Amino acid sequence: MHREQIASITRKNKLDLLEAKVSLFTEVANEIRTPVALIAAPVEEIAKRADVYGELREDVDLVRKNCERLRVLVNQILSLKIPRPVKMPFPRRNGRCTRHCLPRRWTRCAVPPRAGASR
Structure with missing residues (x-):
């Protein structure tokens, strides 16, 4: 339990550090973006x-090229984005998640088949 x-x-902590x-x-x-724009406009x-x-x-031309590179x-x-796990509640019926309330593509892995039932 403690190890978990x-x-x-x-x-x-690793995710928090990455976000920081x-x-x-x-x-x-x-x-950096603002000074680059202020340099690039007169150069253009x-x-x-x-x-x-x-x-x-x-x-x-050298300044223009380097402004564009910057x-x-x-x-x-x-454009960096950190993928964060999203907690999505399962749809439920009568407080229980059932095969009927899950999207079809999830039912094969999310809900074990009932004994004697075929897929």
């Missing part, structure tokens, strides 16, 4: 100008 409780607490890490990455990513305007050429054009990385960080 310890294992359960350990799993919960993802939360930190999300906060940092949001803090400069890149549209016809009088930008030569070494300046190369530098502007946007992609930030979006990847922000």
Whole structure:
């Protein structure tokens, strides 16, 4: 019994730590996103100008490329999601879960067949 409780607490602590890490990455990513946007907007305007050429054009293109790369990385960080077990109540009839109240695809594994009954 105690081993099960310890294992359960350990799993919960690991999940909590993972959630804290993802939360930190999300906060940092949001803090990075705004400056990247503030850098990218004027660079895009400069890149549209016809009088930008030569070494300046190369530098502007390099900044644009790196801004886009940062946007992609930030979006990847922000798309992280932690799969959490969802507690879904079983549908019940008269306080008991029966074969008739479960979706058909669950009945083969969720409800053992009655003695003498065929599937």
